[in-house]
Amino acid sequence: MQEAGERRDRTRSGGTETTVCPLCAVGCRLAPADGDADDDGDGPDATGRARGVAGPANPNGRLCAKGARAFEPVGDPERLTEPLVREDGELVPTDWESALDRAAGGLRGVAETHGPDALAFLGAPHCSNEENYLLGKLARTIGTNTVDNRARLCHDNAAAALADAFGHPASTLGVDELADSDLVLVVGANPAVQQPVAFNAFVRGGDATVVHVDPRANETTRAADVHLAPKPGTDALFVHAVAATLLADGAIDESFVAEHTTGFDAYREALADVDHVRAASATGVPAGDIRDLAARVADAERVAIVAGTGVEADDGATARALCDLLCLTGNVGRPGAGFALFRGLNNEQGATDVGCRPDELPGHAAVADPEARERAADVWGVEPPADPGLNETEALAEFGDAIRGALVVGENPAVAKRDADWTADRLDALDALVVVDVYETDTTAHADVVLPAAVGVEKTGTVTNLDRRVQALAALYEPPGDARPDFETLCDLGRRLVGDGFDYDGPREAFDELRAVSPIHADVAVGERWGDEREFATPDGRAAFGTVDADVEMADDGLALVVGSRAGGFGAADASADDLLHLNPDEAAERGLEDGDPVIVRGADGASVETTLAVDDGVRDGVASLHADIADPLVRAGTARIDVERA
Numbered sequence: 001m002q003e004a005g006e007r008r009d010r011t012r013s014g015g016t017e018t019t020v021c022p023l024c025a026v027g028c029r030l031a032p033a034d035g036d037a038d039d040d041g042d043g044p045d046a047t048g049r050a051r052g053v054a055g056p057a058n059p060n061g062r063l064c065a066k067g068a069r070a071f072e073p074v075g076d077p078e079r080l081t082e083p084l085v086r087e088d089g090e091l092v093p094t095d096w097e098s099a100l101d102r103a104a105g106g107l108r109g110v111a112e113t114h115g116p117d118a119l120a121f122l123g124a125p126h127c128s129n130e131e132n133y134l135l136g137k138l139a140r141t142i143g144t145n146t147v148d149n150r151a152r153l154c155h156d157n158a159a160a161a162l163a164d165a166f167g168h169p170a171s172t173l174g175v176d177e178l179a180d181s182d183l184v185l186v187v188g189a190n191p192a193v194q195q196p197v198a199f200n201a202f203v204r205g206g207d208a209t210v211v212h213v214d215p216r217a218n219e220t221t222r223a224a225d226v227h228l229a230p231k232p233g234t235d236a237l238f239v240h241a242v243a244a245t246l247l248a249d250g251a252i253d254e255s256f257v258a259e260h261t262t263g264f265d266a267y268r269e270a271l272a273d274v275d276h277v278r279a280a281s282a283t284g285v286p287a288g289d290i291r292d293l294a295a296r297v298a299d300a301e302r303v304a305i306v307a308g309t310g311v312e313a314d315d316g317a318t319a320r321a322l323c324d325l326l327c328l329t330g331n332v333g334r335p336g337a338g339f340a341l342f343r344g345l346n347n348e349q350g351a352t353d354v355g356c357r358p359d360e361l362p363g364h365a366a367v368a369d370p371e372a373r374e375r376a377a378d379v380w381g382v383e384p385p386a387d388p389g390l391n392e393t394e395a396l397a398e399f400g401d402a403i404r405g406a407l408v409v410g411e412n413p414a415v416a417k418r419d420a421d422w423t424a425d426r427l428d429a430l431d432a433l434v435v436v437d438v439y440e441t442d443t444t445a446h447a448d449v450v451l452p453a454a455v456g457v458e459k460t461g462t463v464t465n466l467d468r469r470v471q472a473l474a475a476l477y478e479p480p481g482d483a484r485p486d487f488e489t490l491c492d493l494g495r496r497l498v499g500d501g502f503d504y505d506g507p508r509e510a511f512d513e514l515r516a517v518s519p520i521h522a523d524v525a526v527g528e529r530w531g532d533e534r535e536f537a538t539p540d541g542r543a544a545f546g547t548v549d550a551d552v553e554m555a556d557d558g559l560a561l562v563v564g565s566r567a568g569g570f571g572a573a574d575a576s577a578d579d580l581l582h583l584n585p586d587e588a589a590e591r592g593l594e595d596g597d598p599v600i601v602r603g604a605d606g607a608s609v610e611t612t613l614a615v616d617d618g619v620r621d622g623v624a625s626l627h628a629d630i631a632d633p634l635v636r637a638g639t640a641r642i643d644v645e646r647a
Contacts, residue, residue: 017031017474017476018030018031018053018055018474019031019456019457019472019473019474019475019476020346020456020463020465020471020472020473021050021063021067021070021346022070022126022346022455022456022457023066023067023070023346024066024067024194024195024344024345024346025125025195025342025343025344025345025346025347025348025349025465025466026057026058026175026195026197026198026465026466027055027056027057027463027465027466027469027471028052028055028057028058028062028063028064028067028197029052029053029054029055029057029058029471030050030051030052030053030063030067030070031050031051031053031476032049032050032051032071032476033049033050033051049068049069049071050063050067050068050069050070050071051063051068052067052197056174056176056469057175057176057197057198057465057469058197058198058201059176059201060201062197062200062201063197064196064197067197070457071457071476071477073438073455074455074457074458074477074480075480076439078439078440079438079439079452079480079483080437080438080439080440080444080450080452080453080483081452081480081481081482081483082094082452082481082482083095083096083098083099083100083449083450083451083452083482084099084444084447084449084450085098085099085102085448085449085450086447086448086449091444091447091450096482096484096492099449099451100451100489100492100493100496101496102448102449103407103434103448103449103451103493104493104496104497106405106431106432106434106448106449107119107405107407107432107434107493107497108496108497109405109431109432110404110405110431110432111142111143111405113404114404115143116142116143116144117143117144117146117389117402118402118403118404118405119139119142119144119146119403119404119405119406119407120144120146120147120148120390120392120395120399120403120405120406120407121135121136121138121139121144121146121147121148121406121407121409122147122148122149122150122392122395122406122407122408122409122411122413123135123136123147123148123149123351123356123409123410123411124149124150124151124351124409124410124411125149125150125151125345125346125347125348125350125351125410126345126346126347126410126455126456127149127347127351127409127410127486128347128350128456128459128461128462128463128473128486128487128507129347129350129351129353129354129461129462129463129464129470129511129514130354130461130462130487130507130510130511130514131409131461131485131486131487131490132149132347132350132351132354132355132356133354133355133356133362133510133514134487134490134491134494134502134510135147135356135407135409135490136354136355136356136357136361136362137355137380137494137501138407138490138493138494138497138498138502139389140361140376140380140382140384140385141380141381141382141384141494141498141501142497142498143385144385144389145358145359145367145384145385145387145388145389146358146389146390146395146403147355147356147357147358147389148356148357148358148389148390148391148392148395149351149352149356149357149392149411150392150411150413151343151344151345151347151348151351151352152348152351152352152356152357152391153391153392153393154309154312154343154344154345154348155309155312155341155343155348156312157311157312157314157315157316157319158307158311158312158316158319158341159341159352160316161316161319161320161322161323161546162319162323162339162341163364164320164323164544164546165320165323165324165327165538165543165544165545165546166323166332166339166536166537166538166543167536167537167538168364168520168531168537169352169364170341170349170353170468170531171338171339171340171341171466171467171468172332172333172338172339172340172533173304173335173336173337173338173339173340173467173533174467174468174469174529174533175198175202175340175465175466175467176202176467177202177304177335177336177337177338178198178202178203178206178208178304178306178336178340179201179202179203179205179206179336180206180302180335180336181206181208181300181302181303181304181336181337182207182208182209182300182301182302182303182336183208183209183211183296183297183300183302183303183304184203184206184208184209184210184211184303184304184305184306185211185213185303185304185305185306185322186203186210186211186212186213186214186220186224186305186306186307187213187214187235187305187306187307187308187310187311187318187322188213188214188235188307188308188309188310188311188312188318189214189220189306189307189308189309189310189342190214190218190219190220190308190564191203191220191306191308191342192204192218192219192220192222192223193218193219193220194308194342194344195342195466198342198466199220199223203223203306204223208304209225209226209296209300210223210224210225210226211224211225211226211227211228211293211296212224212226212227212228213228213229213230213235213238214227214229214310215229215230215231215232215560215562215619215620215623215625216229216562216582216616216618216619216620216623216625217229217616217618217619218618221618226289226292226293228285228289228293229284229285229620230283230284230285231282231283231284231560231620231622231623232313232560232562232622232623233313233314233560234282234283234284235283235310235311235314235317235318235321236314236317236318236320236321236549237274237279237282237283237550238279238283238285238290239318239321239322239324239325240271240274240279240321240548240550241274241275241276241279241280241283241290242276242290242293242294242297242325243271243274243321243324243325243328244271244272244274244275244276244279245276245290245291245294246294246297246298246328246329247268247271247328249294249298251294251297251298251329252328252329252330253328253329253330253331255330256327256329256330257327257328257330260330260333260536260542260543261327261542261543261544261545262540262542262543262544262545263544263545263546264327264545266545266547267324267328267545267546267547267548270547270548270550271548271550273550274548274550276290276291276294284620284621284622297325297329298329300331302331302334302335302336302337303326303329303331303337304331304336304337304338304339304340305322305325305326305338305339305340306340306342307319307322307339307340307341307342308342308344309344317549320546320547321546321548322339323339323543323546324545324546324548326338326339327543327545328545332543333533333534333535333536333543334534338533340466340467341466342466343466346456346463347463347464348466349464349465349466349468350462350463350464350470352364353464353468353518353520353521353530354514354518354521355517355518357391358388358389358390358391359388359389361373361375361376361384361517361518362376362514362517362518362521363517363518363519363520363521364520365518365519367384367385367386367387367388368386368387368388370386373386375516375517376517378516379513379516379517380501380517381500381501382501390402390403392411392413392416393416396413396416396418396423396426397426399426399427399429399430400425400426400428400429400430401429403430404430404431404432405430405431405432405433405434406430406432406433406434407434407436407493408433408434408435408436408437408443408447409435409436409437409453409486409489409490410436410437410438410453410486411443412437412441412442412443413427413443414427414441414442414443414445414446415441415442415443415632417635417638420442424442424446427443427446428446430446432448433446433447433448433449434447434448434449434451435447435449435450435451436450436451436453436486436489437450437451437452437453438452438453438454438455438483451489452479452481452482452483452484453479453483453484453485453486453489454475454479454483454484454485454486455479456473457473457475457476457477458475458476458477458478458479458483458485459473459475459485459486459487459507460472460473460474460475460485460506460507460508461473461485461487461507461510461511462507462511462526464530467529468529468530468531469527469528469529470521470524470525470526470527470528470529470530471526471527472526472527487504487506487507487510490502491503491504511526558641558642558643559583559587559622559623559624559641559642559643559644560622560623560624560640560641561603561624561626561631561634561639561640561641561642562619562623562624562625562626563625563626563627563628563631563635564625564626564627564628578614578627579611579612579627579629579630580611580612580613580614580626581599581601581611581612581613581614581624581625581626581630581644582614582616582618582619582624582625582626583613583614583615583616583619583624583625583644584615584616584617584619584620584621584622584623585615585616585617586621587621587622587623587624588613588615591644591645591646592646593613593615593644593646594613594615595613595614595615596612596613596614597612597613597646597647598610598611598612598613598646598647599611599612599613599644599645599646599647600644600645600646600647601624601626601634601642601643601644602642602643602644602645603634603639603641603642604634604638604639604640607633607634607639608633608634609626609630609631609633609634610647611626611630613644624642624644
């Protein structure tokens, strides 16, 4: 392992080496565009242009508009290029050794004074598998399980539903298998914009019937055969109604249910209270459309579900209902059928897989499991704590109280879904805050030490895409100035804070160590998907039906706020983003509003935003749609329902 400040020697291949696009979770491979070749021996010229290279996630070698600009951050003059430490209230440049000593000293002081549980370790999906693994190892060898990454929270409910039903919090089929599906249900997602390469190659380009379930029509709707728009809060009931119809018609896979599932009798009994006619009234989806979808499911040999963050709003009830529908019809554990969780950010799946979360060690083993802790101790020389730590949201609320110091790697907790002033006060209340990042952020503004980081196309190591494929990164560019990969920074901090166990020749050696700690990585080779989607990783090896709650309490005040997701990461542009409030024509007329009117959107606790109205018949009644960038103040205030008035 090189010492801080030493420049690394990397092999190049004249611009032909490829890496993984860092801007979403699909995992497209890319290389510098023609003309960006390594003409001077120092790596390709950083123009920001990229070309697609054929791979499992992008078989045609195509890139989306975001991916084509994947290299733009490499030459961005706004990047951090030297370590910074706070002196007399200001961040000033210093050398790496001084910055690392200052960072380690601050974190060590917190642990010695208040105990290791007074420290929080926050990672991010933009970090590689090896980097997130090292962050978790560092936290646990110091003595705390308070380690997390924000991406885990984006799909926490859906991931938990998948783990409960099938054993792992991950997609059950490969994204390429969607091309073999007969029916694809896209629920609470807009993959035509968020994951366009995968959607175009394997869904739009396949022969499947596509049913889009979402309260607002969007780009995915235009590519779908059917659009169904349940009222917000009724998606789970809608799915239960489809399942109840299948049961009533005898259109289930009885042999699969008998041989490969548990909990069916209780599930069937609970569904007896679900009637598609009454469900139609509650959900706003006509009874005939519910019956039609049930018939499509019954007739299809292979049914796949593509789900996004839209299934998170009801504590996982919708995701669990979708898992049950797959179990009921035998559409899981075989090619072209199953649940594809379309995550948004580059290494969301991998960060969770390698244990960068407070309740699990690498490989999704519970920290409370003695065998898992013993396995980690055999490799690390230190047994991890047995009690789960705080997640990022919980830790942030304890900054300055139970949590007195934090190491933040690639994360920006200052933009958490809380009041901005409250969050700033929490960050300022820490005794020690060390931030490793590519740019100055709202969080670095509060840091004691800021360490400049490399971006994904400047790193080696691996990431894991949305269908569990472990993919190799190649360092196509040198980081600017004194910036360096997080892997090296974490190794240096680990040696200072722990001592032994943080000397590696590079990420490959760390990945080999991960294999010894993580059961799901033990036999996986780079380029392969971990796990066997034909088997269930539940304790008894069977898929588990969940419980059914058919009661829906509908709020009758205001409009339900539907927030459009952000896409990508550094340098990404979201083609679906606009600053307009989208409202159904009837809802607009009821409020005396017209297309183009300036409006005020009011939510909880006095939060409000001013924007412009777009009258949109693609939005169902009772719903208002606003992009996440504009809705941020409302989201921070916990707004679920809004009122709209002319500005």
